[in-house]
Amino acid sequence: MKINDLESRPPINLDDRQSLNIKVPELELPHYRKLGRTDLKVSCLGLGGGGGISSADTLYAFDRGINYFFYSSDLHHYLYSSMAGALKKLCQRGSAVRDRVVLATVTYIKSPEVALAALLDQFLELGIDYIDVLFWGWIGTNDAAAFADCLNLSNDLRGPGTVYQRTIEKMIGVSDRLKKMGAVRYIGASFHDLDLAHQWLDSSLLDVVMVRHNVAHRSAQSQVFNCLDAQNFDRPGISTFKSAGSHSGALWDIPEGLPAGCWIPSVPDLYRYSLSQNCVDVCLTGMRSPAEIDAATLGIAQGKLTQAEIDYLGIYGDLHRKRLQIQDIPTEKLIYRS
Amino acid sequence: MTEASLQTSTPTLEQIRPAAIEQITDEAIANYLRHTYKMAEITALAEQDAKVVKTCEVLDITITDEELQVAGDAFRLKHRLLGSAQTLAWLEQQQISAEDWTQGIRIQLLTQKLKDRLFADSIDDHYLTNRDEYHRAAFSQILVSDLADALQIVQTLRAGKASFCEMALEHSQAKTSGEQGGFVGVRFVSTLMPEIRAAIAGVQAGEIIDPIKTQRGYHILRIEKWFAPTLSESVRAEILDLLFKSWLGAEDDRSA
Numbered sequence: 001m002k003i004n005d006l007e008s009r010p011p012i013n014l015d016d017r018q019s020l021n022i023k024v025p026e027l028e029l030p031h032y033r034k035l036g037r038t039d040l041k042v043s044c045l046g047l048g049g050g051g052g053i054s055s056a057d058t059l060y061a062f063d064r065g066i067n068y069f070f071y072s073s074d075l076h077h078y079l080y081s082s083m084a085g086a087l088k089k090l091c092q093r094g095s096a097v098r099d100r101v102v103l104a105t106v107t108y109i110k111s112p113e114v115a116l117a118a119l120l121d122q123f124l125e126l127g128i129d130y131i132d133v134l135f136w137g138w139i140g141t142n143d144a145a146a147f148a149d150c151l152n153l154s155n156d157l158r159g160p161g162t163v164y165q166r167t168i169e170k171m172i173g174v175s176d177r178l179k180k181m182g183a184v185r186y187i188g189a190s191f192h193d194l195d196l197a198h199q200w201l202d203s204s205l206l207d208v209v210m211v212r213h214n215v216a217h218r219s220a221q222s223q224v225f226n227c228l229d230a231q232n233f234d235r236p237g238i239s240t241f242k243s244a245g246s247h248s249g250a251l252w253d254i255p256e257g258l259p260a261g262c263w264i265p266s267v268p269d270l271y272r273y274s275l276s277q278n279c280v281d282v283c284l285t286g287m288r289s290p291a292e293i294d295a296a297t298l299g300i301a302q303g304k305l306t307q308a309e310i311d312y313l314g315i316y317g318d319l320h321r322k323r324l325q326i327q328d329i330p331t332e333k334l335i336y337r338s
Numbered sequence: 339m340t341e342a343s344l345q346t347s348t349p350t351l352e353q354i355r356p357a358a359i360e361q362i363t364d365e366a367i368a369n370y371l372r373h374t375y376k377m378a379e380i381t382a383l384a385e386q387d388a389k390v391v392k393t394c395e396v397l398d399i400t401i402t403d404e405e406l407q408v409a410g411d412a413f414r415l416k417h418r419l420l421g422s423a424q425t426l427a428w429l430e431q432q433q434i435s436a437e438d439w440t441q442g443i444r445i446q447l448l449t450q451k452l453k454d455r456l457f458a459d460s461i462d463d464h465y466l467t468n469r470d471e472y473h474r475a476a477f478s479q480i481l482v483s484d485l486a487d488a489l490q491i492v493q494t495l496r497a498g499k500a501s502f503c504e505m506a507l508e509h510s511q512a513k514t515s516g517e518q519g520g521f522v523g524v525r526f527v528s529t530l531m532p533e534i535r536a537a538i539a540g541v542q543a544g545e546i547i548d549p550i551k552t553q554r555g556y557h558i559l560r561i562e563k564w565f566a567p568t569l570s571e572s573v574r575a576e577i578l579d580l581l582f583k584s585w586l587g588a589e590d591d592r593s594a
Binding site (some may be wrong): 001002003005006007112116151152153155157162165166167170205257 | 353384403406407410411414415421422425426429436443462465466469555566568569
């Protein structure tokens with residue numbers, strides 16, 4: 001071995017490698033937005049397969065600028081599978097548009113032991129290289145311990161160079177995209193318990209938080225949305241679901257007692273209600289047809305609701321849940337639209 | 339006895355000098371290892387190197403001159419041996435030749451290559467199968483020999499009358515925790531004593547745990563932070579070592 005003089009190399013400062021990626025906050029209701037701290041650019045309207053949308057109509061949604069798709073390979077798979085063909089076309093290996101799509105998938109099996117099996121199902125069914133956001137689904141009141149175990153997998157699951165990426169590679173074969181992105185890019189959770197959602201808001205293990213929110217169920221506003229700082233670019237991404245529906249019925253149906261001529265919000269108005277809240281990035285919808293997609297897209301183009309509209313829709317939601325009597329509502333709070 | 343003979347038989351400290359030794363022989367060094375009970379340890383390490391070299395010959399694992407050079411330069415950078423003169427002086431100080439040093443680096447590289455050849459592909463499977471073994475905890479402890487003392491310390495801590503650090507500095511009979519205000523470090527839970535593993539299971543960070551009796555005494559523990567298992571580079575290296583050592587042990591069993 002040669003023993004020559006060596007040059008002294010200064011130690012690499014890891015901080016120097018990190019570029020500051022500060023972006024100006026969005027003030028209006030832009031169609032595309034950054035999903036919290038992730039690097040994902042998502043449409044504000046997301047499309048899930050729970051409404052049984054066809055693959056042709058899913059592709060129509062993509063053509064109309066919707067790029068956030070939510071897919072389940074276990075619970076309600078029979079509904080979701082009708083959009084699988086479109087997701088394959090958009091996201092499978094070799095797709096020319098894969099980098100324009102944000103594919104979110106969910107597993108409702110809350111166990112670290114079966115994470116690999118759930119992932120493999122999704123990879124094989126959709127023929128994909130990677131998942132953008134893997135959601136742990138339906139996190140309820142009794143799931144605190146199991147959910148904590150699941151989130152403890154995050155660092156092994158997400159990003160390139162992880163054990164799950166290598167294991168998926170062994171199972172389905174290597175690809176440049178899989179190697180570059182990892183099997184899963186980010187971790188999300190769909191909460192049915194808002195206390196748990198609140199508890200995990202600041203966790204580095206959770207990148208995207210999804211909660212139920214609509215005019216009749218507004219607790220997420222105080223327990224989740226308003227706990228976040230819109231100027232904090234390190235906050236988790238926020239998605240809502242059930243924006244137009246409630247166990248008390250479809251929210252576009254006229255609630256009992258609402259005076260004639262009062263504003264009946266359309267489904268797109270109900271989406272706008274969620275998207276007008278602090279830090280809500282995506283409103284996940286169950287649109288089922290091109291007509292619904294067009295209406296929603298046009299509705300969103302109107303921008304955020306005004307504070308008066310938001311207040312009115314709160315009253316409207318309370319009437320839906322029979323929490324208010326019409327005589328208790330100050331008349332100046334009502335909005336009349338023909 | 340005359341005054342002169344007294345002076346001859348009891349020299350002053352100034353008159354006594356260490357005996358001059360020309361050269362310590364290899365035999366003398368081996369004898370030193372035997373007398374200080376280090377022979378078995380060093381022999382085992384030498385045997386391991388011999389096994390590695392022999393197995394690499396069988397598997398046709400070799401080290402190129404370029405690989406040697408890169409590793410040698412990296413070694414010198416790490417040890418701040420930048421100049422050739424400085425490096426040669428260091429070799430002389432170590433009482434080894436450049437060839438000895440090169441051979442040492444060659445064996446390190448062969449060992450790493452052999453580990454990778456045999457086990458790199460098994461690490462992920464091992465980790466996924468044994469993931470629970472790789473939970474880590476940062477913890478503090480106070481070790482005392484008397485149960486009454488232990489209970490008193492727990493009571494004091496829970497009442498908030500003293501800090502853990504303060505009580506550890508004052509009472510802990512274990513070297514590390516006694517000197518470092520209780521903090522022991524971050525450990526894989528699987529490496530802890532069974533009694534301690536059982537006692538800390540499910541405990542929240544920050545909680546003072548009741549005294550745990552082991553052969554060393556009574557341990558008062560506080561988990562400072564839990565770390566979920568993650569297959570980081572350091573854990574990968576650890577698993578690789580584990581699998582390799584287990585293989586070397588199996589080789590011993592076969593040859594016994």
